Amino acid sequence: GNGNKGSLTAADGTFRIVGLDEGVHEIEVSDDQGEIPCAKCKSPKEPVEVTLAVAEVKTGVVLTVEARDGVIKGIVVDKEKKPIADVWITAVVEREGEDRLAEFREMMAESGGHAPTLTGDDGTFTFTNLRRGDYTLTAETAKGTARAKLTHVKLGSSVTLALAPLGTLTGKVTMNGAPATSFLMTCDPPGGDARQFTSAAGTYELERIPPGHVTCRANADAGRGSGELEVPAGPATLDIKLAPWATITGTVVSVLTGQPIEGLKMIASGDHDEGSIAETLTGKGPTSDSAGRFTISKVAAGKGSLAVMPKDAGFVELAHRDYEVAAGQRLDLGVIKVVPPRTGDAGTLGLALTQEGEVLTVSSVKPGGPAATGGVQVGDKLTAINGVPVATLTAKLAQTLVSSGSVTIDQQYKLSLDRGGAPVDVVLVGVRW
Numbered sequence: 001g002n003g004n005k006g007s008l009t010a011a012d013g014t015f016r017i018v019g020l021d022e023g024v025h026e027i028e029v030s031d032d033q034g035e036i037p038c039a040k041c042k043s044p045k046e047p048v049e050v051t052l053a054v055a056e057v058k059t060g061v062v063l064t065v066e067a068r069d070g071v072i073k074g075i076v077v078d079k080e081k082k083p084i085a086d087v088w089i090t091a092v093v094e095r096e097g098e099d100r101l102a103e104f105r106e107m108m109a110e111s112g113g114h115a116p117t118l119t120g121d122d123g124t125f126t127f128t129n130l131r132r133g134d135y136t137l138t139a140e141t142a143k144g145t146a147r148a149k150l151t152h153v154k155l156g157s158s159v160t161l162a163l164a165p166l167g168t169l170t171g172k173v174t175m176n177g178a179p180a181t182s183f184l185m186t187c188d189p190p191g192g193d194a195r196q197f198t199s200a201a202g203t204y205e206l207e208r209i210p211p212g213h214v215t216c217r218a219n220a221d222a223g224r225g226s227g228e229l230e231v232p233a234g235p236a237t238l239d240i241k242l243a244p245w246a247t248i249t250g251t252v253v254s255v256l257t258g259q260p261i262e263g264l265k266m267i268a269s270g271d272h273d274e275g276s277i278a279e280t281l282t283g284k285g286p287t288s289d290s291a292g293r294f295t296i297s298k299v300a301a302g303k304g305s306l307a308v309m310p311k312d313a314g315f316v317e318l319a320h321r322d323y324e325v326a327a328g329q330r331l332d333l334g335v336i337k338v339v340p341p342r343t344g345d346a347g348t349l350g351l352a353l354t355q356e357g358e359v360l361t362v363s364s365v366k367p368g369g370p371a372a373t374g375g376v377q378v379g380d381k382l383t384a385i386n387g388v389p390v391a392t393l394t395a396k397l398a399q400t401l402v403s404s405g406s407v408t409i410d411q412q413y414k415l416s417l418d419r420g421g422a423p424v425d426v427v428l429v430g431v432r433w
Contacts, residue, residue, distance in 0.1 A: 005017055005018075005019060005020060020052055021052075022052055022053055022054045022056070023051070023052065024049055024050070024051050025049065025050050025051075025052060026047035026048070026049055027047060027048045027049075027050055027061070027063065028047050028048075029063055029065050031068065032115075033068070033093075033114055033130075033131055034131075036065040036066055036068070036131070037065065037066045037132070038063070038064070038065055038066075039064045039065055039066050040064045044066070048061075048063055066131065066132055068129045068130065068131055069128075069129065069130075070127075070128075070129070070130030070131065070132065070155035070156070071126065071127065071128050071130065071155065071156060072091065072126070072127045072130060072135060072137070072153060072155060072156070072157055072158075072159070073124070073125070073126045073127075073157070073158045073159075074089075074124065074125055074126075074137065074157075074158060074159040074160060074161060075119075075122075075123045075124045075125070075159075075160055075161070076089070076119050076123050076125070076139045076148065076160075076161045076162075076163060077123060077160060077161070077162050077163070078146075078162075078163050079162065079163070079164070079165075081162075082123075083119075083122050083123025083124070084119060084123050084141070084163060085119055085120060085121045085122070085123060086118055086119060086141075086142060087118065087119045087123070087139050087140065087141055087142075087163070088116050088117075088118060088139070088140050088141075088142065089116060089117050089118070089119065089125050089127075089137060089138070089139050089161070090114075090116045090137070090138045091114050091127045091130065091135050091136075091137055092114075092135060092136045092137075092138075093114075093130075093131055093133040093134070093135055094133060094134045094135060094136055094151070094152065095133075114127060114129075114130065119139075130155060132155070133155075134151075134152045134153060134154060135153045135154075135155075136149065136150070136151045136152075136153070137149070137150045137153055137159065137161060139161040139163060141163065144166065144207070144208045145165060145166060145208075146163040146164060146165050146166060147163065147164065147166055147208075147210065148161040148162055148163045148164060149161075164211065164233055165211075165233035165234060166207070166208045166209055166210060166211070166233065167209040167210070167211050167231035167232060167233060167234060167235070167236055168205065168206070168207050168208075168209065168234070168235045168236070169187070169205070169206040169207075169209055169214070169216070169231060169235075169236050169237070169238055170203065170204065170205045170206075170235065170236075170237055170238075171203070171204060171227075171237050171238040171239045171240060172201065172202050172203050172204075172239045172240075173185075173197075173202045173203075173204065173218045173220070173225065173239070173240045173241075173242065174202055174239070174240075174241055174242065175220065175222050175223060175241070175242040175244075178202075179199070179200065179201050179202025179203075180202045180218070180220045180222065180242055181198065181199060181200055181202060182196070182197070182198045182220060182221070183196075183197055183202075183204075183218045183219060183220040183242075184196050184197075184218070184219045184220075185197060185204055185206070185216060185217070185218055186216065186217045186219075187206060187209070187214050187215065187216040187217075188214070188215050188216075189210065189212070189214065209231050210231075211230075211231055211232055211233045212230065212231060213228065213229075213230055213231075214228060214229060214230075214231045214238075215227075215228040216228070216238060216240065218240045218242060219298075220242055222242060222244060222245070223242040223243050223244040223245050223327070224242060224243065224245065224298075224300050225240040225241050225242040225243060226240065227239070227240045243300075243301060243327035243328070244327050244328035245297060245298040245299060245300065245327075245328070246299045246300070246301055246325040246326065246327060246328060246329045246330070246331065247295060247296065247297050247299065247329070247330045247331070248268060248295070248296040248299050248306065248323060248325065248331050248332075248333060249293065249294065249295050249296075249330065249331070249332045249333070250293070250294055250306070250321070250332060250333035250334060250335070250336055251288075251291070251292045251293050251294075251334070251335050251336065252264050252288045252292045252294065252308055252319070252335075252336050252337075252338050253292050253335055253336070253337055253338070254337070254338065254340045255337040255338060255339055255340075255388075255393050255394075255397050255401070256340065256385070256386055256388055256393075256401070258337075260288070260290065260291050260292025260293075261288060261292055261338065261340060261341075262287075262288055262289060262290045262292065263287055263288060263311045264287060264288045264294075264308050264309065264310065264311060264318065264338065264341070265285055265286070265287050265308075265309050265310070265311050266285065266286045266287065266288070266294050266296055266306060266307070266308060266309075267285070267306070267307045267309065268296050268299050268304050268305075268306050268307075268323075269304045269305045269306075269307065287311060299325060300327075301325060301326050301327040301329075302324065302325070303322070303323070303324045304322075304323055304324075304325075305320050305321065305322045305323065306320060306321045306322075306323060306333065306336075307319075307320045308320065308321075308336060308338050310341035310342075318338040318339050318340075318341060319336055319337065319338040319339065319397070321333050321336055337393075337394075337397065338397075339397055339400045339401050339406060342405075342406060342407075342408050343408055344408040344409055344410070344411070345408070345409045345432065346404075346405045346407070346408075346409070346432075346433045347404075347407040347408050347409035347410075347411070347430030347431055347432060347433050348366075348369065348370075348404035348405075348407055348430065348431060348432075348433040349369065349370050349371050349402055349404070349407055349413060349428045349430060350365065350366035350368075350369020350370050350371040350372060350431070351364065351365050351366065351369070351371035351376055351402070352364045352403075353382060353399050353402070353403075355395050355396070355399055357395070358390070358391065358394070358395045359381060359395065360381065360382040360390060360395050360398060360399055361379065361380070361381050361382075362376060362377065362378055362379060362380040362381075362382070362417075363378065364378060365377065365378055369431065370428040370429055370430065370431055371426075371428060374426040374427065374428050375424075375426060376415070376417070376426055376428075377419065379419075379420075380417040380418065380419050380424065381417060381418040381419075382398065382402075382415060382416070382417060383416045383417060383418050383423075384415070384416035385398055385401055385402065385413065385414070385415060385416075386413065386414050387414065387416075402415070404433050405433060407430040407433070408430055409430050409431060409432055409433075410429060410430060411429070411430050412427055412428070412429050413427070413428050413429075413430070414426075414427050415427075415428060
């Protein structure tokens with residue numbers, strides 16, 4: 001509540017923070033490498049708490065933190081073991097568990113939480129003032145033609161980083177023998193980042209690739225292709241032939257009424273165009289029209305599954321359908337029955353069901369809820385919803401229809417039950433979940 005007020009320590013380590021409100025304050029200490037762990041706390045990352053009264057001036061607060069006195073030394077050599085000058089070295093502290101995200105951010109910033117350094121004329125380097133922990137050291141020439149990496153380096157170590165030449169990958173992307181003049185290339189590793197190429201000859205060039213196994217994919221408006229190879233420490237060639245995209249169509253209807261549902265979004269889980277994925281995530285992907293029809297283009301050949309989801313309700317799956325499609329095929333999945341998306345606030349009927357095969361049995365009834373008030377009992381078997389048999393709906397969709405969260409507040413649900421062989425009908429109204 002104080003806008004993270006703070007101050008820099010003076011040369012003697014003293015600090016003064018002014019303008020604080022009364023109450024309990026958490027004090028943390030950090031430097032250019034990030035937060036410094038507390039050395040006298042139950043947990044190193046536990047903030048120190050200080051309580052202030054109105055207008056109180058509290059002095060003598062001593063914060064004991066971990067020393068920044070770690071040192072790592074080393075030398076960078078080439079494949080002939082000769083020292084190399086003017087090589088950039090980065091040192092990134094390795095983190096555990098949830099701190100992996102912080103490590104990733106540091107690496108992306110290429111600062112490693114500690115300023116990079118250059119090797120001297122004799123190929124040596126030294127990192128000082130390091131925080132506690134193991135480090136990953138990366139060495140790379142200024143032009144990015146060679147790289148070396150060491151992990152789990154301890155403080156106090158003296159290491160050798162042997163540079164290895166990086167690879168360069170070139171090739172040509174074609175469709176039916178003709179060059180693809182515009183395409184998106186993605187290679188794993190390194191990084192998986194996509195890069196757009198525009199070339200009348202359909203050619204591409206990727207530099208600074210670590211030697212090893214690489215899989216690349218090329219996406220164009222007309223289709224997709226992929227290839228893989230072992231990239232050496234030097235030039236390599238990978239030509240990719242595109243196969244035409246497939247198309248998936250279908251119709252979505254309500255499992256209760258059979259009427260088409262407009263505005264549902266469709267996501268195909270198999271490989272397909274990265275641009276199409278981005279459109280789906282931003283709400284611009286394929287949706288069902290007023291007749292319930294949908295079309296998904298740019299689907300790669302192979303197996304996948306289609307998920308049907310509400311347009312504005314996140315990733316709540318209403319139905320799914322597995323598929324297998326060939327390159328260039330137009331596959332119609334037919335009619336897909338879905339649980340209609342909730343139209344109002346989330347509600348509940350106050351009951352839970354268990355499924356055994358295609359049989360749904362009431363496993364619990366919430367006291368005071370609609371089901372309890374309506375006389376539903378544990379052990380009742382659900383046979384129909386709003387007059388539609390569970391056998392027609394399928395047990396899975398029927399269970400979803402009456403589950404908490406799918407139910408709409410104030411909406412009526414007629415449930416047909418089997419109680420020891422005797423039919424029982426109840427009408428329940430959804431209440432706030």
